[in-house]
Amino acid sequence: MTSNTAYARLESRFAKLSHLDQASGFLHWDMSAVMPEGGAESRGEQLASLASLGHDLLVAPEVEEWLKAAEQEGLEGWKAANLREMRRDWLHASAVPAELVEKLSRAGSSCEMVWRKARPAADFRQVIEPLSILLDLTREMAEIKSQALGVSPYDALLDQYEPGGRSADIARVFADLAGFLPGFLAEVLKKQGAAPAAPEGPFPQAVQKEIGLEMMKSLGFDFDHGRLDESLHPFCGGTPDDVRITTRYDEKDFITSLFGVIHETGHALYEQGLPKQWRHQPVGKARGMSVHESQSLLMEMQACRSRAFFRFAAPKLARQFGRSGWDADQLYNATMRVEPGFIRVDADEVTYPAHVILRFRLEQALIARELSVADLPAAWNEGMEELLGIVPPDDRLGCLQDIHWYDGAFGYFPTYTLGAMTAAQLFDAARKALPDLDGDLSAGRFAPLLGWLRENVHGKASRYSTDELLRQATGKPLDAEIFKAHLRARYAS
Amino acid sequence: MTSNTAYARLESRFAKLSHLDQASGFLHWDMSAVMPEGGAESRGEQLASLASLGHDLLVAPEVEEWLKAAEQEGLEGWKAANLREMRRDWLHASAVPAELVEKLSRAGSSCEMVWRKARPAADFRQVIEPLSILLDLTREMAEIKSQALGVSPYDALLDQYEPGGRSADIARVFADLAGFLPGFLAEVLKKQGAAPAAPEGPFPQAVQKEIGLEMMKSLGFDFDHGRLDESLHPFCGGTPDDVRITTRYDEKDFITSLFGVIHETGHALYEQGLPKQWRHQPVGKARGMSVHESQSLLMEMQACRSRAFFRFAAPKLARQFGRSGWDADQLYNATMRVEPGFIRVDADEVTYPAHVILRFRLEQALIARELSVADLPAAWNEGMEELLGIVPPDDRLGCLQDIHWYDGAFGYFPTYTLGAMTAAQLFDAARKALPDLDGDLSAGRFAPLLGWLRENVHGKASRYSTDELLRQATGKPLDAEIFKAHLRARYAS
Structure with missing residues (x-):
């Protein structure tokens, strides 16, 4: 298995998503533990942009293709479990139209x-x-x-x-x-x-x-x-x-x-x-x-x-x-x-x-x-x-x-x-x-x-x-x- | 001028870039003022992913098109100056191949x-x-x-x-x-x-x-x-x-x-x-x-x-x-x-x-x-x-x-x-x-x-x-x- 497999591409995409999530995690911590009140409006915008970028990266068309292809790669153990969890994350994110997500958030x-x-x-x-x-x-x-x-x-x-x-x-x-x-x-x-x-x-x-x-x-x-x-x-x-x-x-x-x-x-x-x-x-x-x-x-x-x-x-x-x-x-x-x-x-x-x-x-x-x-x-x-x-x-x-x-x-x-x-x-x-x-x-x-x-x-x-x-x-x-x-x-x- | 102008699209893209930059700004502050040493490796990855996402959003082909189109929109005052600064940011980012940016960073x-x-x-x-x-x-x-x-x-x-x-x-x-x-x-x-x-x-x-x-x-x-x-x-x-x-x-x-x-x-x-x-x-x-x-x-x-x-x-x-x-x-x-x-x-x-x-x-x-x-x-x-x-x-x-x-x-x-x-x-x-x-x-x-x-x-x-x-x-x-x-x-x- 080389780094060009669909599964490897997925790992790389999900790593990036994790980095974005982690960045949001610290911004949330900062908001509760450190941030002065006047920073709230900008902080909301930062978090919303990180969330929307993450959503876009997760529901991009290539991810669905990679998921299908990786599911044919005969993965086992941790990798198979990882693929299962990727599919789950993708299902939750891609099922709902962006417009409804937006409406729900508002x-x-x-x-x-x-x-x-x-x-x-x-x-x-x-x-x-x-x-x-x-x-x-x-x-x-x-x-x-x-x-x-x-x-x-x-x-x-x-x-x-x-x-x-x-x-x-x-x-x-x-x-x-x-x-x-x-x-x-x-x-x-x-x-x-x-x-x-x-x-x-x-x-x-x-x-x-x-x-x-x-x-x-x-x-x-x-x-x-x-x-x-x-x-x-x-x-x-x-x-x-x-x-x-x-x-x-x-x-x-x-x-x-x-x-x-x-x-x-x-x-x-x-x-x-x-x-x-x-x-x-x-x-x-x-x-x-x-x-x-x-x-x-x-x-x-x-x-x-x-x-x-x-x-x-x-x-x-x-x-x-x-x-x-x-x-x-x-x-x-x-x-x-x-x-x-x-x-x-x-x-x-x-x-x-x-x-x-x-x-x-x-x-x-x-x-x-x-x-x-x-x-x-x-x-x-x-x-x-x-x-x-x-x-x-x-x-x-x-x-x-x-x-x-x-x-x-x-x-x-x-x-x-x-x-x-x-x-x-x-x-x-x-x-x-x-x-x-x-x-x-x-x-x-x-x-x-x-x-x-x-x-x-x-x-x-x-x-x-x-x-x-x-x-x-x-x-x-x-x-x-x-x-x-x-x-x-x-x-x- | 409606929100569908090329300039309006640019404003929206650059706002997103600013949110990413601001998120990085806080992660940098946190790294220097708060973060325990063991967080350094992950933090480096978070910052690198934010930077690369921002770079991708800035050098995406549509941005060059919007810049050209907006420069024909006859903008004045602050908007004209904003467009000039957008062009400048874009020039610096798009001039250098991603591979060279990567090499320089390493x-x-x-x-x-x-x-x-x-x-x-x-x-x-x-x-x-x-x-x-x-x-x-x-x-x-x-x-x-x-x-x-x-x-x-x-x-x-x-x-x-x-x-x-x-x-x-x-x-x-x-x-x-x-x-x-x-x-x-x-x-x-x-x-x-x-x-x-x-x-x-x-x-x-x-x-x-x-x-x-x-x-x-x-x-x-x-x-x-x-x-x-x-x-x-x-x-x-x-x-x-x-x-x-x-x-x-x-x-x-x-x-x-x-x-x-x-x-x-x-x-x-x-x-x-x-x-x-x-x-x-x-x-x-x-x-x-x-x-x-x-x-x-x-x-x-x-x-x-x-x-x-x-x-x-x-x-x-x-x-x-x-x-x-x-x-x-x-x-x-x-x-x-x-x-x-x-x-x-x-x-x-x-x-x-x-x-x-x-x-x-x-x-x-x-x-x-x-x-x-x-x-x-x-x-x-x-x-x-x-x-x-x-x-x-x-x-x-x-x-x-x-x-x-x-x-x-x-x-x-x-x-x-x-x-x-x-x-x-x-x-x-x-x-x-x-x-x-x-x-x-x-x-x-x-x-x-x-x-x-x-x-x-x-x-x-x-x-x-x-x-x-x-x-x-x-x-x-x-x-x-x-x-x-x-x-x-x-x-x-």
């Missing part, structure tokens, strides 16, 4: 702008029209992608975030959880006593930052290939060779920032562990949003919100904040509070899935025209009552709380809970492979766990489907029982 | 890598071969551009940095300076007494930064459209809507950082003052390197290294560093030391032009094959003796000191001294237009000066040639007499 921006005012005013009526327009265009795109991918319209949207994800499979595991959670929640609430005393601040920002950096180091973050900065909404950005994570600080509460940093470090470790030799190819990218979220939640919820981790962290935290008498179990308990609430991003591990299941049901109904935009608030409140037993007093605390839909992201929500379940299943497998995992975590030794993740998840990138990746790593497909067992062990044992 | 990188080792070792022999290869390729490009632009090969290189700049004009003003400076230098050195006592450190970095930020504010820097950060080599980057300047701090010496910040602020004010309505068009960009350098040197050397400015700055500096007894004249005198030295970047205002004149002579001779690379050190040392009366003890302090040639930048050096002369001439005109300029500077009021620059320089962007811009602002072409008068007034009065 409708998303308009709707988001209205939402930014409607949310604080708790006034859902403002968004009815722009959201309806956005939904119509989204359905149009879903229909087109549905034909190109041979799946249902909702699954075509889901596939953008979760390659190969199918709503029927998700509905099955979510139904399992939805059947379990209300009873379990009641049990936990009954068993749970009064709120334990949490340590009182102030916790100086500089010390919190120092602790965050040290924790990242303990977890295995490579500072030669990444940084920690601040932003209003914490995220993990940049590129695998230079991962930029952010956090924000509250001097009254160090726990949120600490676990925020641990969460983003989980994302970052995935990126840093992607195979270098496939750096700029589709097969070398992270598998999808649920696997990505599994890596952050594995570190945050499985490894670190644990008694073992607090044995390592409590004395360290007390020392750095200059406190004494902090007990590992007491700190652990203070972070373990379960309480039904209206806001998803503030939810604990037990109630979080209910927020996601509600959104998953509603967005399917919206896309299928089984629910009208005008009826969304009522359906929302009904679902909250069913799943969590509470009803939001207004839409600010209800269906206006998340940006996703108002920005055009339908099909994204389920990946949060798929990620939580995947995290539990992977950690369970890691625990079986690493008999002294609790001892490791109690000593702040993350290398064995990270090694296991590198081998079973990070290093495999997009070589396999999400389902196959999970089967190889854990011996079975996604199984709600393991997540339920985790919740039982932590909250009801 | 030869530049190789030579620079050798130079990075040869300089500390003071071993010129190491660079003879790579510099010769780089020079051959540079001459090849210069020949090609010479034919496209209808100027000499050296002028074709100069034109890359100084649009419309011609070596014959530069030689004339430099000859004037070269005739004046040795005698003047002798006079200054004779008159100048023992070095005055400079304030002693340490000067805490945090205080220096605070002072730098306040000084930027006084000068008129708009922090809604820019930032100050740190980097090893201070520079002004970013874009007009988001200018990123950098500095570095030395706790033993606050003067260097302070005037470094003022220098870069001069560059930044030019960028921030470019006309918003031409933001992404060639005519809306800064005029060229000599005008750009004139804006930094006008702020640094003309406005701020002055007795008037120190009357404003001295009490402020003393207060912020918690010192007392700092006298404005004494501080001013401490920054006014003249002394011939080997290193250009450390040179004072009087001896700096000698460094540039030497390089200008030598690079012309190198391009014209009148000087061989092997003979460069001897020619350098001879020139230093003639112009400054000193001979470097080795090539590290001689012809190996600057990166420019080893990176392939021939034709750049003269812009430094053209900038210094232009700064003197503009400041002289501003002084005539603003009778209380000294009073303003003594009170830290920069608005009148900035207003004059906005009107006469910044707001005109690339609407006129450098020569025309200077004539409109000062009533005459570049005139060495004004720079000489400035030096006489400051150092020999």
Whole structure:
């Protein structure tokens, strides 16, 4: 095989696309962490031009020819998988006419702008029209992608975030959880006593930052290939060779920032562990949003919100904040509070899935025209009552709380809970492979766990489907029982 | 005129090119101010892909057609000037075959890598071969551009940095300076007494930064459209809507950082003052390197290294560093030391032009094959003796000191001294237009000066040639007499 094969041409084209994407990644990081406000308009233009150039390069006629020709080249292994991922990227990009992409982008921006005012005013009526327009265009795109991918319209949207994800499979595991959670929640609430005393601040920002950096180091973050900065909404950005994570600080509460940093470090470790030799190819990218979220939640919820981790962290935290008498179990308990609430991003591990299941049901109904935009608030409140037993007093605390839909992201929500379940299943497998995992975590030794993740998840990138990746790593497909067992062990044992 | 004219198509294409350039600008800033070392390889790839995409968009066949058609559209004013600048950008890009661009880029990188080792070792022999290869390729490009632009090969290189700049004009003003400076230098050195006592450190970095930020504010820097950060080599980057300047701090010496910040602020004010309505068009960009350098040197050397400015700055500096007894004249005198030295970047205002004149002579001779690379050190040392009366003890302090040639930048050096002369001439005109300029500077009021620059320089962007811009602002072409008068007034009065 020479460098003149169709496959080689594709590799070269996709490398260029990756460079453009990476450039956009840094411009996004800069926008959130560094850029003064007056740079916003120009930044928008820079990003739009990079996106449109990338789109043009991907849907150019020669790419389709190369794809067809390369599919006759008898490729195997990583290259075959890379070609599969190239085809997938191409399908998503080429299916939708440029005009519709443009319309969607404009409708998303308009709707988001209205939402930014409607949310604080708790006034859902403002968004009815722009959201309806956005939904119509989204359905149009879903229909087109549905034909190109041979799946249902909702699954075509889901596939953008979760390659190969199918709503029927998700509905099955979510139904399992939805059947379990209300009873379990009641049990936990009954068993749970009064709120334990949490340590009182102030916790100086500089010390919190120092602790965050040290924790990242303990977890295995490579500072030669990444940084920690601040932003209003914490995220993990940049590129695998230079991962930029952010956090924000509250001097009254160090726990949120600490676990925020641990969460983003989980994302970052995935990126840093992607195979270098496939750096700029589709097969070398992270598998999808649920696997990505599994890596952050594995570190945050499985490894670190644990008694073992607090044995390592409590004395360290007390020392750095200059406190004494902090007990590992007491700190652990203070972070373990379960309480039904209206806001998803503030939810604990037990109630979080209910927020996601509600959104998953509603967005399917919206896309299928089984629910009208005008009826969304009522359906929302009904679902909250069913799943969590509470009803939001207004839409600010209800269906206006998340940006996703108002920005055009339908099909994204389920990946949060798929990620939580995947995290539990992977950690369970890691625990079986690493008999002294609790001892490791109690000593702040993350290398064995990270090694296991590198081998079973990070290093495999997009070589396999999400389902196959999970089967190889854990011996079975996604199984709600393991997540339920985790919740039982932590909250009801 | 509708949006379907050839000119309108060109505007749209050049806007896209500007967005790509701006994206690269931020990636460069990030590389110097933020990026961890491990990101370097990927960053190089991102920048190379952006550059090659931009090049392809600029030399695409339709652009030449649009240029020809637009030149028949009878444009006037800013649009006509914009078209002229588009043609210029296109000429530079399209003249050189992609293969030669590629070779030059590789030869530049190789030579620079050798130079990075040869300089500390003071071993010129190491660079003879790579510099010769780089020079051959540079001459090849210069020949090609010479034919496209209808100027000499050296002028074709100069034109890359100084649009419309011609070596014959530069030689004339430099000859004037070269005739004046040795005698003047002798006079200054004779008159100048023992070095005055400079304030002693340490000067805490945090205080220096605070002072730098306040000084930027006084000068008129708009922090809604820019930032100050740190980097090893201070520079002004970013874009007009988001200018990123950098500095570095030395706790033993606050003067260097302070005037470094003022220098870069001069560059930044030019960028921030470019006309918003031409933001992404060639005519809306800064005029060229000599005008750009004139804006930094006008702020640094003309406005701020002055007795008037120190009357404003001295009490402020003393207060912020918690010192007392700092006298404005004494501080001013401490920054006014003249002394011939080997290193250009450390040179004072009087001896700096000698460094540039030497390089200008030598690079012309190198391009014209009148000087061989092997003979460069001897020619350098001879020139230093003639112009400054000193001979470097080795090539590290001689012809190996600057990166420019080893990176392939021939034709750049003269812009430094053209900038210094232009700064003197503009400041002289501003002084005539603003009778209380000294009073303003003594009170830290920069608005009148900035207003004059906005009107006469910044707001005109690339609407006129450098020569025309200077004539409109000062009533005459570049005139060495004004720079000489400035030096006489400051150092020999």
